[in-house]
Amino acid sequence: MLGVLGDEWTLLLVQQSLLGATRYGEFAARLPISHAVLTKRLTALTTDGLLERTLYQQRPPRYEYVLTPKGRSLWPVLTAIWEWERRWVPDHAERLPTMHHLSCDAEFAPQLTCRACDQVVTEKELTVAWGPSGSWKRSMPAESTRRRATSDAAGRAGLFPETMTILGNRWAFALLVAAFVGTTRFNDFAGQLGAPPGSLTDRLQSLTAGGVLDAVGGRYALTEKGRATFPILITALQWAQRWFAAPEGPAVLLRHQSCGDAFEAVLSCDQCAGALRGADVEDRH
Template sequence: MLGVLGDEWTLLIVQQALLGATRYGEFTDALPVSHSVLSARLRTLVAEDLLARREYQSRPPRAEYPVTPRSRSLWPMLTAVWEWERTWVTEHLTALPAMRHTSCGADFSPILTCRACEATVIEKDVVAQWGPSGSWARSTPSTTHRRRSGDRRAGAGALFPQTMSVIGDRWGFALLVAAFVGIERFTDLQTELGAPPGTVAHRLATFTSEGILRSHGGRYRLTEKGRAFFPVLVCALEWAQRWYPDPEGPAVVVTHRGCGRRFHPALACDQCCGRLRGSQIMTA
C-alpha cells in the first residue's frame, strides 16, 4: 500500500479520477503536474490496476483512464485525508473546500464508525495485533517513490502537505502506527522498527514540528491532531488488506472493544448520520 500510494501525485490523480476525470487533458487541467510525471504515474496506476487504459481514438492515438474497483474503493481513505488536511493543516496555499453529502445536501465531516455495530469509533476503542503475516519488518516497504524537496509544496503538496509526511515515507508511516499502539520512547521505536537512529530522530522531529506528536520527559505522544489521523490510518489499512492479501493471513487484526468483533471502518455523515458512499460525496 505504501509503495503504491506513498506518492502525492498518485493520490491526487486517483482523487481526480474518482471525481470524473478520465482523459489526459482533464488531469493536466485539474493538477499542476508535468507531462513526464503524469505519464509515469498513469503507467504505474494502470500496472497496479488502479486505473484501466482504454483507447478511444487511433489517429492520433488517444486513451482514457477509467477507474477500477480497486481505485473506487479508495474513497474512504481519500475522504479521511481531505478532512484531516482541511481541519488540521493551515499551510495550504488556498483553503480546501468543504465536502458535501449529496444524499442530505449538507456540508459534512466524516465520522468513523464500526461497520459491524455502527458505533462511532476513536483510536482508544480498538485494539490491534499482528496477524499471521504481520511484523514491523514485513510491513514497511523497502522503497517508495522518492519525495521531492524544496518545491514539493508548490505542486501536489499544496493539497496534502502533511499527509505526505506520513504516508509518503515508509519510516514515517511505521513510526506513527507505533505511536498509535503505545510505543513512546526513542529507543523502543528504534528497536521495534529496526530503523537507523538518525532516521527515527528525523521523523520524530518532523512530526513534532508539525504538531502530530509532542515530546515530554523523553516520551513522544500523539497530540489531538495526531489522533485525528486515525481514520486515515485504518481506512488505508482496510484497503491494503483487501487488495494485497497474504496467503498466510492478515498482517494486522483490529478488534472493536465495544462489540468484540473484527473492526472494519465505515464513514458516516455527521449531519444526517447516514453511512457515506463515495458516489454521494462532492466538494462544496
C-alpha cells in the same frame, strides 16, 4: 501500500479520476503537473492496477484512463485525508472546500464507524494484534517509498503537505502506527521498527515539529492533531489488507471492544449518520 499511496501525485490523480477525469488532457488541465510527470504517473497507476488504459478512438489511436475497482475503493482514504488537512493544516494556498453529502443535503464531516454495530469508533475502543502475516519487520517496505525525481519539482502540487510527511515516508507512517499502539520512548521505537537511528531521529523531529507528536520528558505522545490522523491510517490499512492480501491471512487484526466483533471501518456522515458512498460526497467552495 506505502509504495503506492506515498506519492502525492498518485493520490491527486486518483482524486481527479473519482471526480470524472479520464483523459490525459483533463488531468493536465486540472492539476499543476508537467507532461513528463503526468505520463510517468499514469503509467505507474496503470501498472499498479489502479487505472485501466482503454482505447476510445481508432484514428488516430487515443486512450483514456478508467478507474479499476482497486482505484475506486481509495475514496475513503482520500476523504479522510481531505478532512484532516481541512481541519488541521492551515497553510494551504487556498482553503480546502467543505464536504457536502448529497444524500442529506448537508455539509458534513466524516466519522469512522464500526460496520457491525454502527457506533463511532476511536483508537481507544480497538484491540490491535498482529495477524498471521504480520510483524514490524514484514510490514516495512524493503526500500523507501516512491520518490519524486528532481524533474518533478517544477510541477509539485503541495495540496496534501502534511499528509505526505506521513504517507510519503515509510518510517514516519510506522512511527505513527507504533505511537497509536502505545510506544513512547526512542529505544522502544528503534527496537520495534528496526529503523536506523538517524532516520528515526529525523522522523520524530519532523512529526514533533508538525504538531503530530509531543515530546515531554524523553517520551513521545500523540497530540490531538496526531490522534486525528487515525481515520487516515485505518482506511489506508483496510485498503491495503483488501488489495495486497497475504495467502496466510491478514497482517493486522482489529477488534471493536464495545461490540466484540472484528472491526471493519465505515465512513459515515456526522449529520445524518448514514454510511457514505464516494458518489454522494462533493466539495463546496
